[in-house]
Amino acid sequence: MISAFTGTDVRAAEQPLLDPRSDGGAVLMQRAAHGLAAAIVSELRARGQRFAGSGVTVLAGKGNNGGDGLFAASFLARRGMRTTAVLTAGSAHTEALAAFTAAGGRVLILDSGSNAGSNAGNAEELAVLCAGDDVVIDAVLGTGARGGLRGAAAELVAALQELRPRLVVACDVPSGVDADTGEVHWPVLDAQLTVTFGGIKAGLLADPGEGCAGRVQLVPIGIESLLPAPVLRRFSTADLAALLPSPGRRAHKYSRGVLGVVAGSEKYAGAAVLSVHAAVVSGAGMVRYLGPAAVARQVLARTPEALWEGAGAEGANGSGGAWPGRVQAWLVGPGLDGAGQLENARDALAAALDGGQPAVVDAGALELLPDRCPPHWILTPHAGELSALLGRSEMPVTREDVESRPLHFVRLAAEHTGATVLLKGATTLVASPSGAVFSQSEGCPWMATAGSGDVLAGILGALLAQCAGPGMDDDGAFAALGVAPEDRWAALGAVAVSLHGLAGSAASGVSRARFDAGAGGGPVTALGIADAVSGVWAQIVADRL
Numbered sequence: 001m002i003s004a005f006t007g008t009d010v011r012a013a014e015q016p017l018l019d020p021r022s023d024g025g026a027v028l029m030q031r032a033a034h035g036l037a038a039a040i041v042s043e044l045r046a047r048g049q050r051f052a053g054s055g056v057t058v059l060a061g062k063g064n065n066g067g068d069g070l071f072a073a074s075f076l077a078r079r080g081m082r083t084t085a086v087l088t089a090g091s092a093h094t095e096a097l098a099a100f101t102a103a104g105g106r107v108l109i110l111d112s113g114s115n116a117g118s119n120a121g122n123a124e125e126l127a128v129l130c131a132g133d134d135v136v137i138d139a140v141l142g143t144g145a146r147g148g149l150r151g152a153a154a155e156l157v158a159a160l161q162e163l164r165p166r167l168v169v170a171c172d173v174p175s176g177v178d179a180d181t182g183e184v185h186w187p188v189l190d191a192q193l194t195v196t197f198g199g200i201k202a203g204l205l206a207d208p209g210e211g212c213a214g215r216v217q218l219v220p221i222g223i224e225s226l227l228p229a230p231v232l233r234r235f236s237t238a239d240l241a242a243l244l245p246s247p248g249r250r251a252h253k254y255s256r257g258v259l260g261v262v263a264g265s266e267k268y269a270g271a272a273v274l275s276v277h278a279a280v281v282s283g284a285g286m287v288r289y290l291g292p293a294a295v296a297r298q299v300l301a302r303t304p305e306a307l308w309e310g311a312g313a314e315g316a317n318g319s320g321g322a323w324p325g326r327v328q329a330w331l332v333g334p335g336l337d338g339a340g341q342l343e344n345a346r347d348a349l350a351a352a353l354d355g356g357q358p359a360v361v362d363a364g365a366l367e368l369l370p371d372r373c374p375p376h377w378i379l380t381p382h383a384g385e386l387s388a389l390l391g392r393s394e395m396p397v398t399r400e401d402v403e404s405r406p407l408h409f410v411r412l413a414a415e416h417t418g419a420t421v422l423l424k425g426a427t428t429l430v431a432s433p434s435g436a437v438f439s440q441s442e443g444c445p446w447m448a449t450a451g452s453g454d455v456l457a458g459i460l461g462a463l464l465a466q467c468a469g470p471g472m473d474d475d476g477a478f479a480a481l482g483v484a485p486e487d488r489w490a491a492l493g494a495v496a497v498s499l500h501g502l503a504g505s506a507a508s509g510v511s512r513a514r515f516d517a518g519a520g521g522g523p524v525t526a527l528g529i530a531d532a533v534s535g536v537w538a539q540i541v542a543d544r545l
């Protein structure tokens with residue numbers, strides 16, 4: 001499990017160690033800077049690049065973040081790298097600057113109008129100079145930032161971003177990314193590697209911040225035992241091995257978990273085909289489908305394992321949508337259209353509410369929510385659907401608002417609805433109404449394809465049915481990872497997102513990490529994602545013994 005903290009929490013954890021008599025702050029900074037320098041050396045080696053003789057430029061702000069960057073550059077200078085520092089605020093951490101110059105580093109000053117001198121340069125000139133170097137260290141702003149880059153520093157970063165430097169390493173966080181929330185104050189220099197100190201900052205695991213950070217590497221500095229509970233958590237593939245359900249020896253199809261699905265319509269038949277298929281391949285003991293006969297024919301043609309339970313409210317006899325078979329969990333919403341399917345969806349949600357069953361509430365069914373939902377309902381909106389959902393609750397926000405502050409709005413939606421909310425995106429966030437949040441980002445961008453969300457809904461529905469099935473008790477596995485019982489639904493949501501992402505990446509032939517590093521991968525279809533699930537699942541749990 002990866003834990004993430006606010007920058008404020010990390011700073012607070014440092015406080016007891018900052019006793020001036022023991023110069024604890026300097027010790028912490030040395031550890032951070034050593035870790036940063038070592039990470040740069042490893043990265044260059046991994047790229048097959050010699051570091052002796054290579055050039056590194058550090059963009060250094062006037063705070064401790066700049067201090068970290070300057071000390072790290074001084075270590076790199078001592079290992080034979082050519083080092084340049086660009087002081088973005090005209091001044092810098094005194095001891096770090098002294099160490100840097102003593103190690104032979106060249107100091108340039110970003111001209112902000114008042115700094116014109118022989119070693120001063122304007123944003124355009126310095127951007128060209130930085131872009132010519134092998135490595136740029138972004139050490140302008142860290143956890144002490146208020147807002148984003150301004151003035152000449154903003155101009156320098158914007159110009160440098162255009163020039164696409166070869167390797168950007170962010171010191172603690174990319175400057176302009178809010179360490180607590182992942183909100184971004186543009187411009188930001190995209191990093192390929194972010195080396196972060198003491199604790200991973202939550203802003204590195206939430207978009208849009210995560211999108212600027214590249215690979216994140218944690219450098220321990222001795223404050224770890226002083227950190228509070230994390231604000232954000234992410235399951236690793238090893239965690240998934242422990243959390244994915246497996247049938248007992250005497251399992252039968254009913255004990256494995258039965259999922260009821262209300263999805264699709266004549267207009268959007270594919271949503272039913274995809275979500276039912278994904279649920280079946282994700283281990284549900286049985287899937288009962290309710291919807292129009294014409295859609296059911298297509299569902300069964302692709303997935304003969306599913307059971308058609310009739311057309312419900314849309315049926316020729318107008319039987320009112322009574323649900324014939326028992327289910328342990330529900331999936332309601334993908335591709336709904338027309339009065340009959342909407343009526344079926346309403347009935348299914350009412351049955352779930354009465355029966356206390358968990359439910360995935362997706363797409364069209366998000367418009368049918370009661371005022372207050374139970375926490376075992378998992379709402380699965382994308383940013384546009386979340387903005388509409390909040391809008392219906394008289395909280396007018398645009399899709400762009402949600403995209404720029406996803407962590408804030410997913411928490412708000414969970415708090416407001418009482419449900420668990422899974423906000424889909426490149427990084428998907430799952431918020432429990434308790435306030436706990438999980439973040440997963442295994443999927444590669446090839447997965448941004450129509451129907452991909454329907455597949456996720458099917459995977460999640462199947463997991464809910466299996467974990468809610470009679471005799472299934474997976475609380476132990478979640479508790480062993482420190483997940484509180486009330487956050488189990490959000491954790492299950494995160495497991496589904498992770499599985500979906502890994503399946504999509506397998507189908508595409510590229511992991512997220514490799515995609516971010518520049519590897520290509522290929523297009524995937526939604527059905528292709530579903531079809532990769534069982535292989536990926538088997539591979540994950542193969543390491544369980």
Ligand SMILES: NC(=O)C1=CN([C@@H]2O[C@H](COP(=O)(O)OP(=O)(O)OC[C@H]3O[C@@H](n4cnc5c(N)ncnc54)[C@H](OP(=O)(O)O)[C@@H]3O)[C@@H](O)[C@H]2O)[C@@H](O)CC1
Nearest residue numbers: 025028029032063064065141142143144145146147148172
């Ligand atoms: N504590 C420790 O020992 C350890 C800390 N560590 C490191 O310290 C970092 C935090 O350092 P920090 O607190 O000095 O803040 P930092 O992010 O460098 O910037 C603040 C400076 O910039 C200024 N400023 C603020 N906003 C601005 C803006 N928008 N645009 C322009 N300027 C702005 C602000 O000045 P002010 O505006 O207040 O005059 C202030 O001077 C942390 O990320 C980690 O790297 C590690 O070494 C581990 C040990």
Ligand SMILES: Nc1ncnc2c1ncn2[C@@H]1O[C@H](COP(=O)(O)OP(=O)(O)O)[C@@H](O)[C@H]1O
Nearest residue numbers: 382424425426443444445448450451452453454
């Ligand atoms: N850039 C991306 N990288 C990785 N996954 C993505 C990206 N964009 C979208 N996804 C994933 O693709 C799915 C799209 O879901 P959704 O928007 O509901 O599509 P649809 O309604 O067509 O099924 C979500 O699971 C989302 O997390």
Ligand SMILES: [K+]
Nearest residue numbers: 138141173175
């Ligand atoms: K930084």
